[in-house]
Amino acid sequence: MEFGTLERQVHVEASPEVVFEVVSRPEHIREWWSDDASLDAVAPGAVGELVWRDGVDSQVESFTVVDVDPPRRFSFRWVTSEGETAKEGNSLLVTFDLEPSATGTTLRLTETGFREKGWEVAVLEEAYRDHERGWDLFLPRLVAHAATVAA
Template structure:
């Protein structure tokens, strides 16, 4: 049975407002999450993340609650629009902790994918490990 959720908690030595900006503003996101980012920061707004090696992933903003919660649906595979059967939900939850920020990332919905469920879990588990390490390095530099 495929797990439905990938989760990671990361302590970041940066104020919550800086972490929020790094998650939601194009100019910051493209510094740690691929080479391209376009975010229309409102529920229903479009998102595009681009990687030279993987193509462009399209998404739709689900929730925006500054500076504590941001979520979006995104499609798998690249270059497709999110729809039932090809999308997962990514949720960022931020809380202040020890003068910095605790960031929790939960990606869910893998069990609803119509194909490639196991590969998606594996890819995104490794992907979030790498990308969130890059986010922490970016913010703590």
């Protein structure tokens, strides 16, 4: 396995406009992904934070919005070293592509940049597998939350 590009596709029973809001707005992100989320603005270059809490510990991950094309695409860079500005080569790029379907939206998630981080093979493989497990857990939550928003 190359551990270079992670791809997932799900069907969401909601319009692309609703799904775009669910993947790009902190008040919705908190419902399906992280325990807390903040974002300056839904615009390229905007920065935000995702927070996951585990008992007394918290994991905080900064992200930078890359592309905003409502209701078709939302992308951001994350997983940078502390103090670094997210850019190609030092971060992962997550892209949500949204396409209308007969009964809702097809959401295609792509996460790239694993190899470009320069991690040793064991670290690369573990990071890739960790993100696989994460998206496999969180995407069904996204689908369920979007359906409630649409209703």
